[in-house]
Amino acid sequence: MKRQRVTIKDVAAQAGVSYQTVSRVLNAKGEVAEETRVRIQAAIDALEYRPSAIARSLVSQRTHVLGLLTADFSDYTHARIIEGAEMEARRRGYLAFVSGGERGPDGEPLTSPLFTQHQTEGLLIVYHGASRDQYTIFEQIPRDLPLVTIGYAPGRPGVATVGVQNVEGGRRATEHLLRLGHRRIATISGPMQMYASQERRRGYAKALQATGLDVDSALLGEGDWSSASGYRATRELLARTEFTALFVQNDRMAMGALQALREQGRRVPDEVAVVGFDDIPSTPYFDPPLTTVHQPTYELGELAARLLIDLINGQPSSADLTRLPTPLVVRRSCGAEAYRPPPSSER
Amino acid sequence: MKRQRVTIKDVAAQAGVSYQTVSRVLNAKGEVAEETRVRIQAAIDALEYRPSAIARSLVSQRTHVLGLLTADFSDYTHARIIEGAEMEARRRGYLAFVSGGERGPDGEPLTSPLFTQHQTEGLLIVYHGASRDQYTIFEQIPRDLPLVTIGYAPGRPGVATVGVQNVEGGRRATEHLLRLGHRRIATISGPMQMYASQERRRGYAKALQATGLDVDSALLGEGDWSSASGYRATRELLARTEFTALFVQNDRMAMGALQALREQGRRVPDEVAVVGFDDIPSTPYFDPPLTTVHQPTYELGELAARLLIDLINGQPSSADLTRLPTPLVVRRSCGAEAYRPPPSSER
DNA sequence: AACGTTCTCGTGAACGTTCACATCGAAAAG
DNA sequence: CTTTTCGATGTGAACGTTCACGAGAACGTT
Incomplete structure (x- = not known):
């Protein structure tokens, strides 16, 4: 289990420069001579150097990590929302902790204390929501943590909500x-x-x-x-x-x-x-x-993630309280149409 | 977005001790007078101090984070496995990044480079697996990262596998x-x-x-x-x-x-x-x-997570290559039994 | 009365990065 | 030829925590 980490200093030594210069090429920040940049890049590749997100987070105070919390993981609707949210998050450079399955006494999903310790930048609660008097879950969440819910607790101060019509x-x-x-x-x-x-x-x-x-x-x-x-x-x-x-x-x-x-x-x-x-x-x-x-549902997840990330970055998002359309799909059980064979692809 | 963090030093100042003493009570390590420990605990509560997992990880070189990778999130079987794995992980003090939905050209799920940067301690690939010649995914994964798969690439050196019969x-x-x-x-x-x-x-x-x-x-x-x-x-x-x-x-x-x-x-x-x-x-x-x-499936996820965590901690686990039983459930479609009304609860 | 133990607590360093600033050299300007 | 300017790189500090020490106080021992 001795995973000897390759650090930025190893790369610097290998390339014969200071660690700062390496940092500069990593972040494409500040001027650096073309010749040295290729030398450093070569060292990076040779050593298979991967920057430590942990160390970065410590100084930047940003983790680029979202928390997705759900009550019922294996329900298709919930899973699809999470899938959409995770995908959108990844597209925007965020990773997602997903946690679910545990429910409180009133059916609400339970937050893990691990969540808040791990510097999650924002939280998405994927849960179709109970009525107004049961918001025990919000008490466990730091008040200043950006929070988005799916059709849950709409209009509550501090939480943004998206949903369907x-x-x-x-x-x-x-x-x-x-x-x-x-x-x-x-x-x-x-x-x-x-x-x-x-x-x-x-x-x-x-x-x-x-x-x-x-x-x-x-x-x-x-x-x-x-x-x-x-x-x-x-x-x-x-x-x-x-x-x-x-x-x-x-x-x-x-x-x-x-x-x-x-x-x-x-x-x-x-x-x-x-x-x-x-x-x-x-x-x-x-x-x-x-x-x-x-x-x-998938689009709902994407929308929610987008809203959450906008919130985290302090960008006013117009997505709050957005309600996605819910068109009727006519098949046979209502008697409105003659039978058609099922389509050839699912989802 | 100014989330002014409460640090261990703030707590120390409030309690009138050094930061080290606070660290001691946090980790219940080393001797500390009962009187001061309550004083410090009071300060912790008053300031709502939450230790930074980031800083901890930096020094301990451990993140207690797993990566769960899947190809098809919203498929019930996969979702259930992930649910079980995540639950077991949480029970053992681990958090799980979940990522999925993207597939490579051969149908294999795709790793996000974010995964490795974020110091994931181990990876669980939830995917029912393709045949022997397509293991492109493993090339993207650092060779020393503990790896567990579900019924996929069994017997491959460096990867542990669990599955069903x-x-x-x-x-x-x-x-x-x-x-x-x-x-x-x-x-x-x-x-x-x-x-x-x-x-x-x-x-x-x-x-x-x-x-x-x-x-x-x-x-x-x-x-x-x-x-x-x-x-x-x-x-x-x-x-x-x-x-x-x-x-x-x-x-x-x-x-x-x-x-x-x-x-x-x-x-x-x-x-x-x-x-x-x-x-x-x-x-x-x-x-x-x-x-x-x-x-x-749920138990399979639990088993996989347990195996992965054992692997991470260098504990020899007997779970490798375990195959969970697959009993037959007789209902009506085979004609073996008279019809019974559906059970009153799902799952 | 001098000294060793045991408790209890504090100081310095380190983890791997980035930021702010300093430094150095050379090219451009006078 | 001197001065200015700017491009390129290095140094110290900081992020929040734990670890390895060390130091002082209280206590008992001879």
Whole structure:
């Protein structure tokens, strides 16, 4: 484990100059004779010298490291956001600590104390968010640390937020079903203390009201985003009331819903039309292929990283509170279109 | 952006001692009078002092940072491995840079040069691996950097490898179908240059041969792990030959396969029995619920991280080349069992 | 009463870089 | 030929911490 480090002084010695001159060619700063620069470059290559980011950080007080914090790593939506954010960060010269999986008592992701010690320059919380009264997580975060969240704690002083058009997405899905002639449209939300759930349901209600319909509470189901909960909520709805359409507010729950409908012998889309939310890649392979509201998760991650980096560098960014569009993707489960074979490439 | 850092000297001044004494209480090293230690602790709390990991790293030459490199972030299997690895790393006091999404010309993930500069102590490559002749990635990695891969480049000098029992999994799936009386069993592999594909197919062949059957090349399909490719490969198989069972070597492809079978009017499991591989969480909600070979991905990530950290600390680890078990999970798509309602919780 | 121990704490150096400034030489200007 | 100017390079300090020492005080020992 003796990893003898090659330092800038070794390079200087090899090239017969002082360490400062080497530093100058490394940073392309200040004048240095062409002849010496090639000599130094040769020494660098010969010794395979790699500057120490640690030492640099110590003097510059900058680490170029971001922290990405998430509650649920392996959920596709979250993973995609992280992927986009990490990619954008890398493009801008930042590295990302990623941490996730641990949740506090209220479901919020947990910060590792390691995060703050390691001089993370900014933090991105990838989490779809609980309602206003539960922000315990922010107490663990230094107040002066640039912070961006995804659709979480919008408008909170000190935190910037980006998200998707949840309300519009919900409205779009519901309008589509209304346009197809459905009048009794059930819906299954995620946990109602979460913003995304509230917003998607608000879109649902808006669409109904615009058509002069009231929201019938018998038609409102609630799950926890999991397929199992979608399955359960659908069975409850079926037992409780009649409906000809179902708007499930994420695709995983929709998968459970389709399962429940199949079991009960309700044909989709003929007897019940179904629309989902998220547009996860497997959606064209649902039975039947799912009409759903697309979420640009990758782009959301990129946007969030961009905003965070701008914040770190003190650049006013217009991205704060940006809401990315959520177009409806029509497939077969809503009955609006004849069947097409699935596309040849995923994602 | 003026983040005026509280240093150990500030704490020392506040407590009326030297910086060294503060360092002693921080590291619980050396004797320090009880009275002064509480005084210093008070100063630490009052100033909200957080030691600089950067400065520490500079002197200790240790960063306690791992690099997790992946090719495909948002694939469930990969994400789960990373999640497990990150969790285990955190438990052992390590933070993890995660980087992914970029692939080289041969499909291998790409290392960021930032990785090595940042004094990553070890690298975990989460990638299911291509065949022997494509190891371009290792050339970018310093030879003395501890390296662990997942089922990739096993036996290569300098890299430790963990994985799952792919051969046994493939055998188990095929044996199950044989035991149910099937004799013409088709299979769809991933890209054949990948280890996982080769191994799973080898398991398939072994099971057939143990029963005295030959491998019929007409029954061999190949995809790229995506649902779309599973769909395509299944259509090709259906057009080409007859079979009563299908072993698809990952669940995403299986999803496409089910879709293709449905379209062609082949009932599952009555006309064609299907078995998958991976046991992703949505598997119970496939139509029909998919019998599949379980992969302990989370545990695999934990194991890999443990191995990597042991390597870093120069501890001989017995985990190298460990292969985690891959039990068969029987659901409905193979026709072996009556239908049970999906479980109430995912993952 | 003088001395060795044991506690407790402080000083200087080092980790690998960059920054601010000083220095040196030579070319340009008078 | 002297002075100015500027290009090229070197020196000291600093970033925040730990490590290897060393020093003083309190205590007991003979």
